[in-house]
Amino acid sequence: MKVTRVPPGATGKGLLLCHVDAFSPRDVDIQWMGGPDLQARAETGPVTGREVFSILSVLRLVDGEEGRGYACVVRHPALDGPMVATEEAGKEGSWGGTWWRRGGQR
Numbered sequence: 001m002k003v004t005r006v007p008p009g010a011t012g013k014g015l016l017l018c019h020v021d022a023f024s025p026r027d028v029d030i031q032w033m034g035g036p037d038l039q040a041r042a043e044t045g046p047v048t049g050r051e052v053f054s055i056l057s058v059l060r061l062v063d064g065e066e067g068r069g070y071a072c073v074v075r076h077p078a079l080d081g082p083m084v085a086t087e088e089a090g091k092e093g094s095w096g097g098t099w100w101r102r103g104g105q106r
Contacts, residue, residue: 003072003087016059016087018072022052027077030057034070034086 006015018030026047032038044057057072071086 001072001074001083001085003070003085005087013063014061016061016070016072018057018059018074018085019054020056020074021054023054023076023078024052025077026053028053028055029075030055031073031075032057032059032070033073033084034068038070 001018001020004017004019006017008014016032018032020028020030026049028047030042030044032042038059041062042057042059045055047053047055059070069086071084074083074085076083
């Protein structure tokens, strides 16, 4: 699981990508945390694979969100609790930065 920032392009807005890879069974839930209305701006799925699966969730950033930290929260039956990957926006060296936490612990 990794959160990666894609810098603004032609649209002038940045993206955050949450890539969850190599999981089984197929059932997975992905949510974004760190600001209002994130779920409405996220596009997730579909799950791909046959026996081992992967999924991508894309969060479109809007003006004024460049300095916030974001979290991709994954819930899966094989996990003891939620897995959280964060990307701390706006900090030098943070592009593609990933910090892990399982079950609410760092």
